[in-house]
Amino acid sequence: MAPAIAARLSHGFSLQLQSDGSIAASLGDYSVNLGRFSEPALNRAQDLVTGLPLESFAGRSVLAREVDALVRRLARHGLLEYRLSAPRGRQDLVVIEPQLADYWPQRAKLGNRDLVVLSRFAYLRRRGSEMVLESPRAGALFRIGDPAIAATLAALSQPRKISTLDRAASSMLHLLELLLDCRILLKLDAKDGHGLRLDEGDGHLVLWDFHDLVFHTRSTEGRQANPVGAAYTYAGVVPPLPAVRPSWPGRRIDLRKFSGPEPNCPFATLLRERHSTRDFDDHNPITLGELAQFLETTARVLSEWKSDPHVDGAPEVAYSTRPYPSAGSAYELELYLTVINCEGLARGLYHYDAGSHALVAINASPEQLQAQAMAAQFAMDAPGQPQILITIAARFGRISWKYSAIAYSLILKDVGTLLQTFYLAATDMGLGGCAIGTTNIDLFAKITELEFHVEGPVGQFALGRGRTPLVSS
Numbered sequence: 169m170a171p172a173i174a175a176r177l178s179h180g181f182s183l184q185l186q187s188d189g190s191i192a193a194s195l196g197d198y199s200v201n202l203g204r205f206s207e208p209a210l211n212r213a214q215d216l217v218t219g220l221p222l223e224s225f226a227g228r229s230v231l232a233r234e235v236d237a238l239v240r241r242l243a244r245h246g247l248l249e250y251r252l253s254a255p256r257g258r259q260d261l262v263v264i265e266p267q268l269a270d271y272w273p274q275r276a277k278l279g280n281r282d283l284v285v286l287s288r289f290a291y292l293r294r295r296g297s298e299m300v301l302e303s304p305r306a307g308a309l310f311r312i313g314d315p316a317i318a319a320t321l322a323a324l325s326q327p328r329k330i331s332t333l334d335r336a337a338s339s340m341l342h343l344l345e346l347l348l349d350c351r352i353l354l355k356l357d358a359k360d361g362h363g364l365r366l367d368e369g370d371g372h373l374v375l376w377d378f379h380d381l382v383f384h385t386r387s388t389e390g391r392q393a394n395p396v397g398a399a400y401t402y403a404g405v406v407p408p409l410p411a412v413r414p415s416w417p418g419r420r421i422d423l424r425k426f427s428g429p430e431p432n433c434p435f436a437t438l439l440r441e442r443h444s445t446r447d448f449d450d451h452n453p454i455t456l457g458e459l460a461q462f463l464e465t466t467a468r469v470l471s472e473w474k475s476d477p478h479v480d481g482a483p484e485v486a487y488s489t490r491p492y493p494s495a496g497s498a499y500e501l502e503l504y505l506t507v508i509n510c511e512g513l514a515r516g517l518y519h520y521d522a523g524s525h526a527l528v529a530i531n532a533s534p535e536q537l538q539a540q541a542m543a544a545q546f547a548m549d550a551p552g553q554p555q556i557l558i559t560i561a562a563r564f565g566r567i568s569w570k571y572s573a574i575a576y577s578l579i580l581k582d583v584g585t586l587l588q589t590f591y592l593a594a595t596d597m598g599l600g601g602c603a604i605g606t607t608n609i610d611l612f613a614k615i616t617e618l619e620f621h622v623e624g625p626v627g628q629f630a631l632g633r634g635r636t637p638l639v640s641s
């Protein structure tokens with residue numbers, strides 16, 4: 169008998185019928201309204217506390233469709249996990265924790281003759297007192313409840329035919345099909361597949377090192393379910409480090425005697441005046457002319473050139489020169505502008521073509537633009553939306569083609585140089601801006617239809633005309 173996949177409410181949540189007839193999922197004071205459903209649907213859904221088999225609402229009856237709608241709504245709010253258990257078994261063999269908002273357990277069919285291997289991005293690790301199987305490419309992570317399953321997974325470090333695997337429990341095949349759908353497992357071409365780097369995905373994926381793709385997906389929003397941002401998780405365990413490092417005890421040379429009391433040059437003044445602006449004047453927005461000047465000053469391609477292949481034996485590569493420094497002159501960073509309020513430029517998403525100094529419109533729905541703008545406002549804890557949100561995206565392969573192991577860290581350093589360039593240019597022009605530390609890489613991928621490992625956000629900058637502070641009398 170086949171094992172069952174059942175949807176289960178995230179730990180501690182319960183479902184309640186509200187006085188207005190709607191259903192809410194709640195945990196303590198926290199409550200998520202799910203809309204109106206019938207009482208029979210709510211009664212059925214109570215099984216979500218222990219696990220409601222997906223098959224039980226896969227039919228076409230009115231009740232099944234209603235339960236399906238309720239369960240999918242819970243899934244989109246990130247309130248579900250899925251358990252895989254042996255038929256009538258009480259033990260969770262595996263629990264699936266969605267990492268993408270639209271994850272739904274699907275089985276990609278496998279037959280006895282199929283050759284499979286673990287993805288080189290898959291990893292098994294201890295989390296608390298559990299063993300979890302993860303991959304930055306997967307829409308979900310898998311909590312492994314049975315050590316025998318971990319042993320079978322370990323055997324899949326080499327390509328194996330399904331028929332040769334220990335499938336004593338048919339749940340293993342179910343699990344492998346779920347893993348294949350999540351790209352934690354690969355199906356290889358029986359003729360020439362060896363599970364090597366080139367067999368997995370496209371040329372862009374070939375260039376990613378394991379640690380870089382894990383870092384990218386786990387340090388941004390959109391492809392992981394962990395909380396992101398200032399959570400002060402260990403504040404009660406470890407005190408904060410001091411704002412300024414305590415001095416070393418050695419001999420001191422007091423530099424104030426040499427540098428004078430205050431620096432006195434335009435550049436030093438610009439550095440001192442630079443600050444983050446989170447509150448923008450919506451009655452007096454940035455103009456298209458100012459935006460053009462800002463982009464010209466900070467990001468325009470100044471010249472293009474080619475490396476000399478005879479000098480260091482490296483292949484000939486095309487390069488460009490731009491106003492900010494970039495590791496290896498790669499200039500892998502691209503600017504995508506979410507224009508919310510700019511005089512002379514319609515609301516929308518634009519790519520800055522740095523080579524020809526032009527903005528190119530990209531189709532994006534009003535809801536997607538709103539989602540980007542609201543996330544930026546939230547990240548800045550700002551009273552309103554920025555006038556322009558610049559998403560700095562990386563063409564990852566442009567830099568990883570040359571550098572292994574340090575590629576992603578170089579990209580982040582390049583983002584730092586560009587952010588300071590933006591800050592200084594904005595200050596010099598009498599505009600305001602603020603760096604934003606987190607970005608939703610899944611939202612960007614959906615808007616642009618660019619796969620997240622090909623080109624995606626690595627930083628953001630809010631730009632506009634700052635509101636003049638009220639002078640108190």
Ligand SMILES: Cc1cc2nc3c(=O)[nH]c(=O)nc-3n(C[C@H](O)[C@H](O)[C@H](O)COP(=O)(O)O)c2cc1C
Nearest residue numbers: 442443444445446547548549587602603604605606
């Ligand atoms: C990499 C980076 C990420 C930042 N992320 C945020 C952010 O998400 N939200 C925010 O309000 N400010 C953000 N800031 C702005 C800092 O909070 C700010 O630079 C710092 O408080 C110093 O203030 P100042 O810029 O006004 O001198 C970020 C700055 C940098 C350099």
